[in-house]
Amino acid sequence: MQLPPLNALRAFEATARLMSLSKAGDELHVTHAAISHQIKHLETWLGRKLLQKSGRGVALTPAGAEYHLAVSGSLAAIAHATGNMRRDHNMRSITVGCIPSIASRWLVPALPSFRESDPDLDVRIVYARAEERFDDESLDVLITMGEDLSGGRESRLLFSRRNQPVASVHYLARRNWPIENVPFAMADLLHDESMDGWREWFRKAEIKPAAPIRGPIFQDFNILATAVIAGHGIALCPVEVFRREIERGDLVVLSDISTAQTQGYYLITSSSAKKPVRRFAEWFMKECQAVGLR
Template sequence: MQLPPLNALRAFEATARLMSLSKAGDELHVTHAAISHQIKHLETWLGRKLLQKSGRGITLTAAGGEYYRAVSGSLAAIAHATGNMRRDHDMRAITVGCIPSIASRWLVPALPSFQESDPDLDVRIVYARAEERFDDESLDVLITMGEDLSGGRESRLLFSRRNQPVASRHYLAKRNWTIGDVSLAGADLLHDESVDGWKEWFRKAGQKATEPLRGPMFQDFNMLATAVIAGHGVALCPVEVFRREIERGDLLVLSDIATAENQGYYVISNSWAKKPVRRFIDWFMTECGSGA
């Protein structure tokens, strides 16, 4: 592996980027003369002229410009990898953005088990809106609806968003219904932000609903969940997210017909996420029964 003198390489990259021997010296904490000496050393080693005088300043030669483009990208990659390596070692906390429906049902209840398995790593949970996108300046992990197809992102499917009608036993008893004879067209419908979800369900089921669709509307999905569990009516809910409530019998699934079957909830991070972040994601995927 033919590598040039690395100190000379750093001096050349800084000078070419800043277009100044003096500024390069200030950045690298050496004198103007030391920078000039290192660049001449590199030019001798390469057998090519990299810089030339231009008035009172300097410019890159054609060979210098080509070499700078290669060198700057390589040094940036090394700096990025080194920073990640150091942060992996020094990292003491990660920030996780999570939409409330997943946070309240899955993340917050399970968090003590992660703290037991990884006691030196603190987890900061922040509120995330459903439309929020992953921003690696403020988040290490985002748990939300929909995947992120941007370059450099990794999206892992946590839950399907398959929505089916659910209600509590208390509600069915109040209406004197059993699961087999529920008439959803005559049910008290609960809506998540708009009536569009129920309209889509009735269309897919081939049933005619009473128009206009009535019933309370909830902007926050946790309020909708509270209402349906309390027996206020029938709601369209992502059955995987409500798996525990369904297994306990708090909610009953009233129909096999579903909407939003091709949508999902995802755990999103950088594809080069640090090891503590990957440990957290693997743990949470396992907690939710979505694999390691």
């Protein structure tokens, strides 16, 4: 690889861009004479004249203009790659926006594991609304419901949002109902934001409720989760998100009939995310895949 003297190359690029030996010297923190010497050195090495006098300044020769076009692009690419490398190395914190249902069940409990694997990187967790979209000026990672199909985004599926009826065994025991034969039409129903979810489930199950659908409506999904685990009734919950509760026996799945099968929870980053962000994303993906339903 035949490379010219790099200091001379920098002197030429700055002079050609600024059209001034003095300004190039100021930018590179050397004297006017040093810049002139470096350019002459480069011209000798190339065997071509690159600059010529023009009034009180300088101008590019045809060969100099052609060479500057190639040199400036190459140096800009090196500067860009170097900046990215330094930012990757110096990145000490990332900001993660996360909806509460995933934060409370998966992200926060697992954080000590990430701190052990990447102790020099701090994670700032902020509240994200379900309708919030990824904004790489304020977030490095967004964990939310639904993928982002806009350009420059990368969406990774964490969990299916497949909803199935779940309840506490204590609730079933109190009503003296077997897990395999729950009379849903007579059950105490718990609702997430509206009663539409249960209406859809009854349609799919071809079950007619004994009376108009009723029951408490919870705007916050975590409150609904607390209520169903406490034995207040039966809720439609994303069983993938509730893997741990189901594994522990806090909740039992009461039917194979489900809704919202095509929806999911996603981890979203910029497609040009830095290495620390990608390390976090890969770690959390593995955490979410570590526990499975039996």
